[in-house]
Amino acid sequence: MTMTITEKIIARAAGKDSVSPGDVVFANVDKVMVHDVSGPGVATIFNDLEKEGHKIDKLWDPSRIWVAEDHFVPASDKQAAQNIGTLEDFVKRFHISKHFKYGIGQFGICHTLSHEEALVLPGEVYVGGDSHTNTTGALGAFAVGMGHTDVAYVMLNGTIWFRVPETLLFKINGRLPDYAMAKDMILRIIGDIGTDGGAYYAMQFDGSAVREMAMDERITLTNMTTEAGAKNGVIDPDEKTVEYLKARTSEKFTPVHGDKGAEYAKVYEYEAGKMVPLVAKPYSPANVVEARELTGVELDKAYVGSCTGAKLTDLREVAKILKGRKVKIRTEILPAAQSIFMQALKEGLVQIFMESGALVGPPTCGACCGAHMGVLRKNEVCISTTNRNFPGRMGDKESKTYLASPKTAAASAVTGRITDPRDLR
Amino acid sequence: MTILRGRVHKYGANIDTDVIIPGAYLKEMDPKKLATHAMEGVDSEFTKKVKPGDFVVAGRNFGCGSSREHAPIALKYSGIKAVLAPTFARIFYRNAVDGSHLLPIEITDDAYSKIEKDDELEIDLQNGQIKNLSRGASYTMKPFPDIVLKIIQAGGLMNYKPDKH
Structure with a gap:
C-alpha cells in the first residue's frame, strides 16, 4: 500500500504498517513546544489536575520538550512578566533544558527557532502550542498546532490522537521571477482555495520551484497552510533539507519520504514563472x-x-x-x-x-x-x-x-x- | 448526555479567533476576565446580551486562525454551551472537545440559514435533533465522530482512557 509522507510518518508513530485518511490513531510524539501564551495555559491545567488530587511528579520526556518566549516579550506589562515567571517555574520544576530565554544567547520566535536550532527533524511527529506549528513541516516532519489542553496531554503521555488527513498536493513548476517570493506563491494558493480550502487536509508542496527555494523560503509556504485551515503543511525532504539540518545539529536522523504513486485528494499545478507580486x-x-x-x-x-x-x-x-x-x-x-x-x-x-x-x-x-x-x-x-x-x-x-x-x-x-x-x- | 436549551446569537462565516478573543488579551489567565472580552472583535454587545446556556450559531469555518484555547474558554465563561456551525476550523474544534469547554455541533448550511438571532433552540444530543422552538422547525445535527463522542462523554481528553491499541 502506498502512502504520502504525512501518512507514513503517522503510521510509524502509531506503530502501524499503514494508515489511511480518516483513520483515528493515537501516535507517539517526538517533540513538543510551548511559548509564553500556551505554556502558562499548560501550567494552569497541571495546577487544576493537582487540585483534583492527581500527582504530577514528572513529564513524559523533558528532553523532547522545548520552550520559547516570543509573544509578550520583552515583557509588555506586569501580567506578561508574571506569565514569563510562570514559564520559568514550570521549566525549573520539570527539568526542561531547552528553554530559549528572552535576552540570553539565542532566542526568538518559536517557529523560527524550530528550524534555526534544528529542534525538529525529518520524519518526526511535532506538536506545538501554536497554530503556526505547521511551519516546521518544511523540514519533512508532521508538524501540527494544538491548544494547551492537547499539549498538556502530550507532555504527560507522549502521545495524542490524530485523524489521518487526506493530502492536497501543490506542484509548483518552473522558476519564480526575481520580483516574486514564496509569500506571493502561498497567497496565490490561499486566494484560490480559500481560508478553509485546506481545512483538515495535509497541504504538501513539491515541484522544481519548491526544490529550488532556500529552506527559509520553503518555510513561508508551510507556515501559511494554517491560513488555509490545513492540519499540516509538508515538504518531502531532499538534499537541501539534510544539508540545512546537518549544519545545525549533530543528531542523527532518517528522513521519511512519500511513496511513488501515493494517493492525493487533489493535485494543483502552478507555473512559478507566471507569479506576480x-x-x-x-x-x-x-x-x-x-x-x-x-x-x-x-x-x-x-x-x-x-x-x-x-x-x-x-x-x-x-x-x-x-x-x-x-x-x-x-x-x-x-x-x-x-x-x-x-x-x-x-x-x-x-x-x-x-x-x-x-x-x-x-x-x-x-x-x-x-x-x-x-x-x-x-x-x-x-x-x-x-x-x-x-x-x-x-x-x-x-x-x-x-x-x-x-x-x-x-x-x-x-x-x-x-x-x-x-x-x- | 442531556437536552440543552438556550437562545441564539448569530454570526457569519469565518469567525476567527482574533475576533472571538483579540490577541492583546492572551496574557490574561483568569477565564472570567477573558469572558468579558468574548466576541469583542465582531460584536461589542455580545457580553451584555449573553445568558448562561445560550448558543452561538455561525457560518462555515468557525474558529479559524490561532490555536489559542482562550477562544473556547472565553465563550464558555460567557455562558455559551454550544456553537452550531456547518464547519469548524480544526484547532478550535479540538480545543472545544479536548478541553471540555463547549460542544461544537455541525449543522447543515440550510439549518444555518434558517436559524435566526434570538431563536430559542432545544438540542437533543442523544437523538441528534435540534428543535427551533421559536419557529416550530427542527433540524438534524451531524453525529459526533466516535473518538469525539467518547472524549465528550469522558469530560475531556484528560479524563479519557483510550482503548488498547
Whole structure:
C-alpha cells in the first residue's frame, strides 16, 4: 500500500504498517513546544489536575520538550512578566533544558527557532502550542498546532490522537521571477482555495520551484497552510533539507519520504514563472489581488516581522530594495530570531535598514498579533509581511492590514503607498 | 448526555479567533476576565446580551486562525454551551472537545440559514435533533465522530482512557 509522507510518518508513530485518511490513531510524539501564551495555559491545567488530587511528579520526556518566549516579550506589562515567571517555574520544576530565554544567547520566535536550532527533524511527529506549528513541516516532519489542553496531554503521555488527513498536493513548476517570493506563491494558493480550502487536509508542496527555494523560503509556504485551515503543511525532504539540518545539529536522523504513486485528494499545478507580486486585502488572507491593482492605497506603516516574514532571505530582499533609499512611512523591521539578527548585522543589512530611516527591533510576535510593540490605532493602514489580517489582528479592529511579500512591503515603505516592486524607480 | 436549551446569537462565516478573543488579551489567565472580552472583535454587545446556556450559531469555518484555547474558554465563561456551525476550523474544534469547554455541533448550511438571532433552540444530543422552538422547525445535527463522542462523554481528553491499541 502506498502512502504520502504525512501518512507514513503517522503510521510509524502509531506503530502501524499503514494508515489511511480518516483513520483515528493515537501516535507517539517526538517533540513538543510551548511559548509564553500556551505554556502558562499548560501550567494552569497541571495546577487544576493537582487540585483534583492527581500527582504530577514528572513529564513524559523533558528532553523532547522545548520552550520559547516570543509573544509578550520583552515583557509588555506586569501580567506578561508574571506569565514569563510562570514559564520559568514550570521549566525549573520539570527539568526542561531547552528553554530559549528572552535576552540570553539565542532566542526568538518559536517557529523560527524550530528550524534555526534544528529542534525538529525529518520524519518526526511535532506538536506545538501554536497554530503556526505547521511551519516546521518544511523540514519533512508532521508538524501540527494544538491548544494547551492537547499539549498538556502530550507532555504527560507522549502521545495524542490524530485523524489521518487526506493530502492536497501543490506542484509548483518552473522558476519564480526575481520580483516574486514564496509569500506571493502561498497567497496565490490561499486566494484560490480559500481560508478553509485546506481545512483538515495535509497541504504538501513539491515541484522544481519548491526544490529550488532556500529552506527559509520553503518555510513561508508551510507556515501559511494554517491560513488555509490545513492540519499540516509538508515538504518531502531532499538534499537541501539534510544539508540545512546537518549544519545545525549533530543528531542523527532518517528522513521519511512519500511513496511513488501515493494517493492525493487533489493535485494543483502552478507555473512559478507566471507569479506576480500579490497582496491580501483586509480582512482575510484569501482576499488576494495583484499589488498593481492597489497602487493608490496610502499607508501609515510597513512591518517586516514574524515567523513568516523576517527570516534571513526576507531581510536580504528588503535590504536590496532599501539600499540607498529612504522610507516614507513608519517602517519596523524585527528579525525573527537573534541568530538572524546577528547574521543581518554581519552582512550589513541592519546598517542599510537604519540608514533608510527604518526602526530595527528585537524578535517578537508582539505587533503581528496586536499585542504590543507597534500596535495599530483606529483607521491606520499597514502593509505587513505577517500571515493574518483579520479585524483587529494588529491592533484596533478598524485598522487595516495588507499582507504582502517582504519585497512588496519594502517597495511600499519607500513610496508610502502599496507598490509592486517592479514599479519602484 | 442531556437536552440543552438556550437562545441564539448569530454570526457569519469565518469567525476567527482574533475576533472571538483579540490577541492583546492572551496574557490574561483568569477565564472570567477573558469572558468579558468574548466576541469583542465582531460584536461589542455580545457580553451584555449573553445568558448562561445560550448558543452561538455561525457560518462555515468557525474558529479559524490561532490555536489559542482562550477562544473556547472565553465563550464558555460567557455562558455559551454550544456553537452550531456547518464547519469548524480544526484547532478550535479540538480545543472545544479536548478541553471540555463547549460542544461544537455541525449543522447543515440550510439549518444555518434558517436559524435566526434570538431563536430559542432545544438540542437533543442523544437523538441528534435540534428543535427551533421559536419557529416550530427542527433540524438534524451531524453525529459526533466516535473518538469525539467518547472524549465528550469522558469530560475531556484528560479524563479519557483510550482503548488498547
